[in-house]
Amino acid sequence: MGIDAAPTTDRRHRRREETIREIVDVAVELMGEHGAAGLSLGDVARRMGIRTPSLYGYFDSKNALYDAVFEQGWRQLADDVTVRWALPADESRRVSRDELAEFALAAATSFARWGVEHPAYAQLMFWRPVPGYEPSAAAYAPAVDVSTRGVKAFEELRDRGLLRADVDLGEAFRQWTVLIAGVVSQQLSNAPHESFDDGTFTRGLPQLVAMFLQFYGPAPRARRTR
Amino acid sequence: MGIDAAPTTDRRHRRREETIREIVDVAVELMGEHGAAGLSLGDVARRMGIRTPSLYGYFDSKNALYDAVFEQGWRQLADDVTVRWALPADESRRVSRDELAEFALAAATSFARWGVEHPAYAQLMFWRPVPGYEPSAAAYAPAVDVSTRGVKAFEELRDRGLLRADVDLGEAFRQWTVLIAGVVSQQLSNAPHESFDDGTFTRGLPQLVAMFLQFYGPAPRARRTR
DNA sequence: GTCTATATGACGATAGAC
DNA sequence: GTCTATCGTCATATAGAC
Numbered sequence: 335m336g337i338d339a340a341p342t343t344d345r346r347h348r349r350r351e352e353t354i355r356e357i358v359d360v361a362v363e364l365m366g367e368h369g370a371a372g373l374s375l376g377d378v379a380r381r382m383g384i385r386t387p388s389l390y391g392y393f394d395s396k397n398a399l400y401d402a403v404f405e406q407g408w409r410q411l412a413d414d415v416t417v418r419w420a421l422p423a424d425e426s427r428r429v430s431r432d433e434l435a436e437f438a439l440a441a442a443t444s445f446a447r448w449g450v451e452h453p454a455y456a457q458l459m460f461w462r463p464v465p466g467y468e469p470s471a472a473a474y475a476p477a478v479d480v481s482t483r484g485v486k487a488f489e490e491l492r493d494r495g496l497l498r499a500d501v502d503l504g505e506a507f508r509q510w511t512v513l514i515a516g517v518v519s520q521q522l523s524n525a526p527h528e529s530f531d532d533g534t535f536t537r538g539l540p541q542l543v544a545m546f547l548q549f550y551g552p553a554p555r556a557r558r559t560r
Numbered sequence: 561m562g563i564d565a566a567p568t569t570d571r572r573h574r575r576r577e578e579t580i581r582e583i584v585d586v587a588v589e590l591m592g593e594h595g596a597a598g599l600s601l602g603d604v605a606r607r608m609g610i611r612t613p614s615l616y617g618y619f620d621s622k623n624a625l626y627d628a629v630f631e632q633g634w635r636q637l638a639d640d641v642t643v644r645w646a647l648p649a650d651e652s653r654r655v656s657r658d659e660l661a662e663f664a665l666a667a668a669t670s671f672a673r674w675g676v677e678h679p680a681y682a683q684l685m686f687w688r689p690v691p692g693y694e695p696s697a698a699a700y701a702p703a704v705d706v707s708t709r710g711v712k713a714f715e716e717l718r719d720r721g722l723l724r725a726d727v728d729l730g731e732a733f734r735q736w737t738v739l740i741a742g743v744v745s746q747q748l749s750n751a752p753h754e755s756f757d758d759g760t761f762t763r764g765l766p767q768l769v770a771m772f773l774q775f776y777g778p779a780p781r782a783r784r785t786r
Numbered sequence: 787g788t789c790t791a792t793a794t795g796a797c798g799a800t801a802g803a804c
Numbered sequence: 805g806t807c808t809a810t811c812g813t814c815a816t817a818t819a820g821a822c
Contacts, residue, residue, distance in 0.1 A: 371597040372691025375798065387800080388806050396798065462749055463689035465598025508746075509764050509771075515749075516742020520734075523688055523741075538735050545735075545775040549767075576787095600815070613817080614788055622816070
């Protein structure tokens with residue numbers, strides 16, 4: 335173990351991580367072309383210019399690769415939604431209820447948009463399309479994290495008055511996921527080639543969010559006219 | 561062409577239909593065990609006690625079999641929902657709004673229940689899990705029929721006062737399908753082994769229907785207290 | 787209509803040389 | 805780490821005997 339043993343290890347490690355990342359990206363690319371269940375290791379290797387067995391230096395099995403895709407998908411989605419959804423952290427009352435509602439819609443929209451625009455990931459993350467594969471606990475972790483942070487965000491929305499004080503946050507968040515999963519699922523199943531902005535189902539998302547907020551929100555107030 | 565040519569033809573025809581039906585049923589059974597995309601013709605033949613090539617006397621390809629499953633699924637679902645959802649056809653005003661709401665909930669429930677309790681069909685009908693397969697126009701017909709009848713039912717619900725007079729029925733029905741597809745999809749993806757009655761997501765369906773009716777229904781009226 | 791036999795090819799995965 | 809070679813399995817589909 336010379337003086338540069340550690341740096342060498344790091345460099346090798348970094349290179350390895352890059353290769354792993356490339357395998358996952360190519361896999362996602364191919365899943366987009368042939369469907370999540372249509373992935374083949376031969377195709378992955380071919381597109382990378384290597385041989386199939388070389389992949390086994392990085393993944394123990396095909397399902398391990400699916401696991402990496404699943405995990406990376408949730409990480410990307412989490413990043414994407416977090417970036418687009420930053421609640422103004424200033425004094426609570428400076429943010430009007432309408433503004434909060436817009437933040438909620440923005441969060442729902444960025445989530446659904448990511449799903450529709452990344453159908454390969456979405457199939458694996460929101461459905462169960464691959465026989466014999468189900469995500470490991472480790473791969474699930476980022477998904478759980480998204481959920482946890484979602485409930486926390488709901489808590490804040492409640493404290494700031496967008497949701498009624500007496501709502502069950504866990505239940506409300508679950509219903510929230512049903513709405514978004516429903517939109518993504520219907521769009522991808524029935525009209526996968528439509529863009530998010532023009533989608534038959536995605537265009538209804540603002541209404542669904544309004545529906546949700548009317549139900550879980552506080553005031554009886556003035557009636558929407560449409 | 562003897563006098564019994566027609567009966568003989570009929571008998572043969574009937575026998576053939578029975579075999580086709582059996583193939584489809586076995587296929588659904590296996591899809592339930594290995595996932596929709598995990599279906600293999602060898603397994604189908606084995607379970608029927610015949611050889612794989614014999615299947616080609618009834619279906620031109622594996623995708624043709626998927627098509628038959630898809631079509632039969634929508635037919636069964638349509639029958640199931642129709643049986644459970646018979647709007648009282650008497651004088652309109654004899655049926656209270658609460659009763660109409662219960663009918664709507666019953667329809668949603670029977671639909672979602674069928675999906676959750678027939679996951680093999682549901683995967684194929686609501687998702688796109690099989691690489692290279694997409695339903696033919698013929699297979700889609702019963703699905704379109706369900707949709708058409710759904711919109712008609714919504715029309716009646718509007719005429720009877722459960723929905724506001726100015727709602728866009730097509731849009732409302734689409735949102736309705738999003739809610740139900742969302743429930744089925746979330747339940748099957750995240751907790752496929754839970755029963756419909758105890759399902760984490762299915763249990764929220766009544767709330768979703770209430771949410772929907774509050775949004776698309778008429779009266780501002782008294783506020784729900786939960 | 788159902789069978790045997792077979793064509794043809796892909797797949798995931800492993801062994802062992804370099 | 806990547807390769808060649810290969811194992812064993814399974815797939816869809818066809819040809820032709822019975």
